[in-house]
Amino acid sequence: MNSANKIFVLVVLTLIPVFAQDYLENQMVKGNGLYSRGEYFDAITEMKRLLYFDKEKEYTYEANKLIGECYKAGAKFTEAINYFSKAEQSAGSPEEIYNCRISIIRINILRRTNLRASVLLDAIEKDSRYSDKKEDINYWRGWNYIFSDEWDNASLQFAKITPDHLLKKLCDSIDDCQYSVTKAKLLSYFIPGAGQFYTGNYVSGLLSLGWNILWGYTTITAFSANRIFDGIMVGDLLWFRFYNGNNQNAEKFTEEKNTAISNGALNYLQNEYNGEKP
């Protein structure tokens, strides 16, 4: 055998491992590539292809997890939770199980099924395998409270991580800015229009006060003059109506103002906050 032939045989023999590459691994790489490029629909197709041909179930966890991430990016939260659950079932280690559970919790936070997120956080906290994950759990609890508009409770959770946590400071400032619905309603119960003054809706407050004074006076003078039927009609159909309206408006304006403040903070968190988000 001359040297050229020997080289040729060696080349052929060494190329066999090239052809024997793990085709499933290639498929996984392909799926990750599609995901990183934002082609979520196609990434899911390729991962489903991988799952179908993966007879040894080697890639079940990774593939299902990637499908879950794709659905989450496309805001298809129910499907995302479904696939993260499948990934959890085929997870190989407590760390992988934890990652899946946290992903499910984060989706529940995003779609505002906060009670469900809370139940899942409680369950994961009770799991003795994750006693070293308390900070992480508190972090997501805080986010859960943020999304259920409970900024005071959110602040308490972040404070458990560090007393001067950035999100704690943010939650505190939002809680301080927001109006108290109870206070607004109580003010309006005693002085019609006072609740609207409290939230800065002065015109509505003045009108409420005016109408209540007018119909209150008319009702009282009707009863005083023994015109009972007139008194009942004006009292029920007019005075009570405007008094009720005053209470409704106090609550409505407070909630509107608070929602605007919350939305400002949520906007900042979504677009400018650099930490981990749901």
Place this chain on the structure above:
Amino acid sequence: MIKTAAIILFSTLSIYAQTEWVKWGKADYSYEIKQSNSHRQYSISGNTAGETALKTLAVGYWFFISDVDGDNCPFSPTCSSFFLQSVKETNIVQGTLMFADRFTRDMDFIDRFSHYPIAKNRHFYDPPSLYTLNNLKIKYIPAGEYVDK
């Protein structure tokens, strides 16, 4: 011979053709809490003098009375809006009769779920188009069904 063999050998490598279709992509969802925006149109401009006059009266009613006495109308659109829309779709006389009928139905507080579909703001959906006596305008929606309006 070796060169030819090498060419044939390398040509057996599979070349994967990728074709991609985009069915859905990244969703732009917002963290913000959705507010129910059932704000009124306070503009008093109209196509005719009559319409403008009516709209002015309605805006006056909304500002001084309706916005202050709370959310009392169980229907969507509210009775005042129903009246305005009725007059716009028909005429002042027919619009008034439609409003009279609506006022009577407003007083009937018994079992509305069996009579009206439900709008987004949880009020009962009752548009003027059902009452213009024009069959073609009637889009029947069964009672109790949720409507995206």
Place this chain on the structure above:
Amino acid sequence: MKNILYLIFILLLFQNYSYTQETDLYSLGNRRLFADFLYCQKDYLRAADEYKEILRLSDSDTLHLKIGLSYLKSGSLDSASVYFGHVKINSLLYDYSRQAYYKCQFLLNHFDIVELGPYYYNPVDKLYKFSSLLGYKELPVNKEKFLRPFEADERRAAFDFYDRKLNPPYKNELTAAVLAALIPGAGKIYTQNYTDGIFAFLATGLMSYISYTDFNAHHQFRGWLFAGLASFFYGGNIYGSIASVQIYNAGINFKLNSDMKFYLEDKNYFVPDYEFCK
């Protein structure tokens, strides 16, 4: 020696080729398997895309049919009918694909196309009869002619729909108006709006009574005010009774159409599913 080397080389080449075929997830065979899997998993859009990719390399009537079925299941009826139309006349699948094609046209409300369909396909004849029930053309007066294509277990339902279409239990506007004019509220009771009728009666009655007592007490202004209100409610009651008849009749039509729709869906529009999932 050279001959031995060449033999080794050819054997290696062959082994590499067959291994590549087996591990090539994008081979025609593997794509077919995956596409069928997607279809059976009800992932119809992906299945359609996968079948179309196979079609680029290998044309067959089965593929056209499966693409059509995938589009039909995912609601893309126009695309489905195009692919059903591609099945060749000499194919074993031709009859089925024609029926599926007319099913798509029916679902698209293209009743004029269904009318031109071949009636020797029983499902097409049945769908044409239903198109006349849905208002496409006048119902045949001859009941037997209408019922002819339906099987024994279908005749009862078909006759029920035929009868309800021919003789709908409509209410009469003039009757409602006259009843309302004679007794306020009676027109609404006639259209089964019982409580509306009672309130219309009470409102008109109360305003009339108050007007009467005011006139008796020589309160002219009040008398005319409440007389005006009584007229307001009386006029509204008559108008509302006529409108309620129209809404009632629209409800009759709606119920018939939705009952027919449920029946047709239950019967799969008389075209059975093409089953190939194991």
